[in-house]
Amino acid sequence: MVFGASRGIGKGIALAIAAAGTHVVVVARAQGDGRYPGSASDTVDEIRAAGGSASALACDISDPVNVRDAVDTTGREHGTLDVVINSTVHISYGELANITADEWDSTYAVNVRGPFVLTKAACEVMRRQRSGHIIHLTGAAARHAHLGNVLTGSSKAALERFVAGAAAETRPYGVSVSLFDPGRVRTERAEILQAGTDWTGIAVPGDVAAAVVHIISLPSTSTNGQRFSYDGSAARGYVSAPLLTDAD
Secondary structure (H helix, E strand, O other): OEEOOOOHHHHHHHHHHHHOOOOEEEEEOOOOOOOOOOOHHHHHHHHHHOOOOEEEEEOOOOOHHHHHHHHHHHHHHHOOOOEEEEOOOOOOOEOHHHOOHHHHHHHHHHHHHHHHHHHHHHHHHHHHHOOEEEEEEOOHHHOOOOOOEHHHHHHHHHHHHHHHHHHHHHHHHOEEEEEEEOOOEOOHHHHHHOOOOOOOOOEOHHHHHHHHHHHHOOOHHHHOOEEEEEOOOOOOOEEEEEOOOOOO
């Protein structure tokens, strides 16, 4: 399952995993909101046109019931759930004085509560299998403060701490929970929001997706509790660092 796969990095990851020969459940909140190009159905069509196997599933990650139903449906229909990748994000820029409580709640619903519900539901399936990879996308804003990014940055920091704790609990069951930081990527949305930007040398979704495909091919024991960061100059396209240890 790849959440947030209607466009951008999520779509690139879905395409790459399908090209490796795995059926992909393309998950997105809606078929398209009109602001940015792409939908879950578009991604599925592209995968199938390339000879891959995929299906679309509508799910709002901020809705706990919706998330659990999506995971349960996938496990039931396919008999296994090997990989869950969460590429969804709610980005909200603004200074503290101007952030409303509703904006705070909606951002944390997608960036923190959603990953919590998704991880919990996926782990219930994967623990029975005693295998599986769960990867949440993160960003540098989780670790570096910038003016106007207190809301998105703090939510991603909370996500990173959640993943560290979850990884410690899932380790005995052979289930890996980890993070992937793609860095700056030239996506459809970025091109619209940052019109006129010089994108020379900036990674595209296919670049970072190749790194993710390699990560999910590794044993869960070597990926659990790690933060993987895209690095095009590295041998495998990424570098890794452990999150909190049990001692921490």
